[in-house]
Amino acid sequence: MxxxxxxxxxxxxxxxxxxxxxxxxCPFLGVSKKTETAAGMGAAVIFVIxxxxxVTGILYNFILKPLDLDYLNTIxxxxxxxxxxxxxxxVLKKYVKSLYESLGVYLPLxxxxxxxxxxxxxxxAKDLDILTGTIYGFGVGIGFFIAIVIMAGIxxxxxxxxxxxxxxxxxxxxxxxxxxxxxxMGFSGIIN
Numbered sequence: 001m002x003x004x005x006x007x008x009x010x011x012x013x014x015x016x017x018x019x020x021x022x023x024x025x026c027p028f029l030g031v032s033k034k035t036e037t038a039a040g041m042g043a044a045v046i047f048v049i050x051x052x053x054x055v056t057g058i059l060y061n062f063i064l065k066p067l068d069l070d071y072l073n074t075i076x077x078x079x080x081x082x083x084x085x086x087x088x089x090x091v092l093k094k095y096v097k098s099l100y101e102s103l104g105v106y107l108p109l110x111x112x113x114x115x116x117x118x119x120x121x122x123x124x125a126k127d128l129d130i131l132t133g134t135i136y137g138f139g140v141g142i143g144f145f146i147a148i149v150i151m152a153g154i155x156x157x158x159x160x161x162x163x164x165x166x167x168x169x170x171x172x173x174x175x176x177x178x179x180x181x182x183x184x185m186g187f188s189g190i191i192n
Contacts, residue, residue, distance in 0.1 A: 007132065007135055008135065008142070009190070010138030010143075012142040013184070016184050017115045017145075018148070019184040020181070020185070023114045024114060024115030024116075026149060029173060033154040033156075034156065037099075037102045041103055042149055043102070044110060045143030046138065046145055048081065049144070052080060052081050053136065054130065054133070055134050057134065061129075065187065073121065077117055081116050081117060082158075085111040089107055089108060115140070150180065151180065155173060155176070
């Protein structure tokens with residue numbers, strides 16, 4: 001149990017996929033204007049990363065590795081991720097239409113979100129078993145959720161502030177993201 005908690009904390013906070021590894025910046029910066037939309041995107045990414053880690057782990061351990069087809073990792077993982085995103089998109093379109101419409105073009109972009117592919121490739125690179133890889137993927141998804149919701153909260157707070165003209169718009173968002181990354185670096189000594 002201790003190992004699982006350490007893995008979750010490490011993958012979610014210490015080695016945050018957005019703020020430490022700088023993966024998944026497109027949806028992080030694009031969807032973080034409203035907290036509700038950011039939370040919806042974060043939940044969708046948690047689902048996709050967790051399932052992608054599980055499915056790609058099974059495919060790698062039972063098909064690609066035994067058949068010595070390791071060189072197909074990236075292609076196979078992209079196909080799996082694209083299928084999972086299509087599934088999420090269909091479910092949201094049918095059951096949560098408001099979230100589907102608010103995410104707009106960023107929902108299909110989960111397919112090309114490098115955080116999802118990076119997590120699947122990290123599971124293989126770290127040689128994690130299927131259960132540990134799935135827990136790692138869930139932790140990475142939680143980390144993405146935390147980062148995007150915090151950024152959305154910051155953006156909502158600074159929207160009505162008196163910001164100097166050169167820093168308005170994208171500049172203040174990138175500056176805030178940089179300060180968040182520095183703050184998350186403070187966790188780096190907690191766990192390896």
